[in-house]
Amino acid sequence: MTSTPSVLVIEDESGLREGLAAAVETLGYRAVGAAGLAEARRALREGAPDCILLDIRLKDGSGLDFLNELRKGPERDVPVIVATAYGDGERTIRAMRDGAFDYVTKPFDLPALLATVERAVKQRNLARSIAPTASAPRADGGLVGTSAAMHSIWKLIGRAAASTSPVLITGETGVGKDLVARAIHDYSPRSREPFVAVNLAALPPTLLESELFGHERGAFTGASARRSGRFESAAAGTLLLDEIGDLDPSLQTKLLRVLQDGSFERVGGNEQLVASARVVTATSKPVRPGDAGCVLREDLYYRLAVIEIHVPPLRARRSDIPLLVSHALAGTPARAVSEEAMDRLLAYEWPGNVRELIHVVERAAVLCGGEVIDVPNLPESLRAARAARGGAEPGEAEQVPLRDAIAELERRMVAAALDRAKGNRSEAARQLGIARPQLYAKMEEYGLATRGDSGSPSGDKG
Template sequence: MNEHILIVDDDPGMTEMLAEVLRHRGFRTSRAAGGEDGMRAARELRPDVIVTDVRMGAVSGIDLLRTVKGELPETIVILMTAFGTLESAIEAVREGAYDYVSKPFKAQELLLVVERALESRRIAAENRQLKTVLREQSGITEIIGRSPKMIDVFKTIARAADSTAAVLIQGETGVGKELVARAVHTHGSRKTRPFLAINCAALSESLLESELFGHEKGAFTGAVAKKAGLFKEANGGTVFLDEIGDMPPALQAKVLRALQSGEIRPVGANESFVVDVRIVAATNRSLREAVKDGQFREDLYYRLNTLVIAVPPLRDRLDDIPLLVDQFIKAANIRTGKHVTGISKEAIAALRGYDWPGNVRELEHVIDRAVAFAREEVIVPDALPAEIFEPRQSTLESLDEMERRHILYVLRKTQGNRNRAAEILGIDRKTLYRKLLKFGIEGDEGGDAGDAGTGRTNP
């Protein structure tokens, strides 16, 4: 839904012009002529943002601000100041206005302030939501896997959970680093304390700093109230620093200090205090490379590098695919109200032949889509996206591999019809069946029983 912006000014030309510009940008707008009208409109409409003039008849923009802050704490207030009201505007920011623009201003300038305000409110809301979700999640989120590589990962998680040292989780995108981080927390002695996550790549340096370490009231524009910060809020628990490879160097120094002595200093504060927080970090870049390139502090790297959990890419643990697929089908059924019961052998074989650059997350999306569009009870190759059948990019493949892939591709195109597939491939049905057996696409039980192996339900 588009955000709703209320414009308050006793100059109708002004409100009309601003409404025009904001509407053009996709916002919903309402206008009020003066403070009293603005007060009424604010209560009635509960807008996301109020842009108000300061000096207006009996009820000023400051009066409006105070009422709004008391009654509609979520609403952002931005002031427009004319010459002579700047002082009161600064005072107003102290009282909780998000920011002010001085008249005369360009429409573009106001747009920027509005968008920035909405963005920071969105981030704050997301963080709040993330935190509650994480707090409520006391149970362990299951990590699925039975391949030897994942069993190793489970063992390392158990070891890490017992220790108090910082943990570094490495792995390509989508391998499940966040799941692993949570498991380290929930299997350890801090499990009843908070696990708070933050993505170091998603926030600007200054925002990240105050999210992590907190800030004093008035430390910068928009620092309306004192903020505790993640380290303080997670006291006794775990802070998960996701994408730590993208953390700006100045903050790396602060994190190192937190690691070494537990000392935290909020933005704008004169003194530090000590917290008891366990740090779990994750990265999909090589930190060693980042150190070499001068982008990552060597001392922090060594500090993090004592306990490393390397989560292998999905293509190195293809045996986990059937388990993961089962789980994802179940979850997708619940979400979509479908009743998909499983997946055909051909489809599993195709999934095993793909190299999964997006790893488990990509597999999850593929299955989600296959379930959403499924016309069958069972997922067949036809329901899988085309790229699954394209040659692997990372390896030069053998003739066998190529043959296998081509057979799967033709089966997909013929929607699992083996007679037609054999015809297209220029071999007889028995030969096709032998090849399916050889490539492990067909099990012994399948026999020559028509097209049942594709899992299609024939009426």
């Protein structure tokens, strides 16, 4: 086929729809606009486009339902790019799980959006079909956030939920790795099967082996009856092996064998049992080959990290803080955080990440004895947080993965430019050599935007 590629733009806001159509035409493609699902269905009857740009929230129906409808119909191979609102995690996960090609967030970054459209049209030529999933979607991944980093995580959760490959989740303590593992299970077709978690660091190797694989009667002293292990109880569900970075070398070999063969034996037995659980692992330790202090064998790492989800530390995605704070306030007597206290919360380094934030907020809510948390209700380390900000210990940078370090550097540069420009955003953007909309996106991402309203975060918790 050599005809001009066409893109169907489904957007009920007319100005936006026309703007998008015009932008798509600059790529040399034909753009067809549809002001809602009814019009989109009519347009599809005229012929399948090469790419669909779909707003998730439309006046005449849900874009997600429409996506599912498309996936079951003759247009199932047409790549669909969904537009979601910032902070709309649930819809992003579901859209990616249900086979969306990619998502873009509003307000649009036009060059990025056009690059995605181009990629989608190219992919269309490969005509790869994506199998629809038939599971009952769960309401919520439980992961709150509005940062670009959190969006990438939702996207990966959606992708992982649609696959059966092993997933490795990395990130510092308290960043939400357990929640990610749980969300992968909940959004997967296995959601009605068991979800079983084992902490590999909690038991000595001999006990752990029988914990994982079970044992036969008489396998060792005290084994008075046959016992099934976690691989067996996870059945066709999901098995989370937590703290994989601490796994004893002898068990690493055994686990590798299970993953390779898809079968295992109970300790002291020789019956071959099928390992049908989907394996998800998590760790806060270094596990990449070559990482200092890594004890995980290289071949096992590659088996486990078919899909790798890195959850960045909270200090590298500070724009998530206000929403996490209001999430933590729910169920406490307090209702809000003073502007000054929020400044401290935004400035603090959060070595314990989200877990620490939840503890701090819950404790402060009790201490404040009223409705508003203020600076004196915060622990000493936080009260001093403003001074600590900006003074990086040079050695520290070596400990953090490159992408976190880059995000942190970018945040500091943006904050410094805004300070130098005394809040004048055009001037700050000029100093940074970026366009104003880009600056706004960065300010949003790093929680540097409109400090005035940070005390009453009102996110879309959908």
